[in-house]
Amino acid sequence: MDTSVICPRFETAISLLSQxxxxxxxxxxxxxxxxFSHLTEVIGISGRLLSERLKNLEAEGLVTRTVYPETPVRIExxxxxKGISLKPVMDEIQNWSQIWVEPTETRKV
Amino acid sequence: MDTSVICPRFETAISLLSQxxxxxxxxxxxxxxxxFSHLTEVIGISGRLLSERLKNLEAEGLVTRTVYPETPVRIExxxxxKGISLKPVMDEIQNWSQIWVEPTETRKV
DNA sequence: TCCCTTTAGTTACTTTATGTAACCAATTAT
DNA sequence: ATAATTGGTTACATAAAGTAACTAAAGGGA
Incomplete structure (x- = not known):
């Protein structure tokens, strides 16, 4: 009977990033x-999923959505x-990738 | 024509962690x-997926599998x-979760 | 007025990934 | 021979992701 359980906060955080x-x-x-359209192009994600993810991230308090009623409408x-504070996480992933991911591995496009 | 593309190494790294x-x-x-059995219990993952993931991680060079031919067999x-060097990433996620994830959010069991 | 353009999505459908539970193989103690 | 234990695999159901066509709103031009 091993009671060692993974920290629930960590689990929540990583389940977010695992999506x-x-x-x-x-x-x-x-x-x-x-x-919106810039994100789809740069990331290579479909409108359907980007929309879904952004709604989630907004609900989680990580992202804001701002409407500029220009012509045509601009939404940023x-x-x-809370979102910006994930920068150290991203920096560490970036750092790791520079050391451990070979350039030749990156041919999945 | 915006040529800003996400760093391919970073993309590879995060697609690994996004699984x-x-x-x-x-x-x-x-x-x-x-x-094996300890991991299934602590993480709450099925044997099927744990097996699949461990094979992936072994193939990626992040994990080793060692057989101890005892009775019954023990496999560690x-x-x-390369796997250990992800500790700073995990530390930052842990750190973020302690600040930004509320204890009340952790009720998904 | 009607049609065209642009951005920002949504809908319907297909394919892939994940969850679940039963089953199998090897080993050895009874 | 049978049961017990570990470390899986198989078969099937459900959920998530991929794809492509479509819609809404708001001018602009013919």
């Missing part, structure tokens, strides 16, 4: 507010403080 | 070599140097 695309969306938004997504 | 359970398995193995999974 496909979520990490990439946050990483991309770390470079500043961006609009930006990280909240 | 469900993979992050938790690595996190759990950071506390030392462990056997351990992180390689």
């Amino acid at each position: 496909r695309w979520t990490g990439l969306i946050i990483y991309q938004l770390l470079s500043g507010p961006q609009r 997504y930006a990280l909240t403080e | 469900r359970w993979t992050g938790l398995i690595i996190y759990q193995l950071l506390s030392g070599p462990q056997r 999974y351990a992180l390689t140097e």
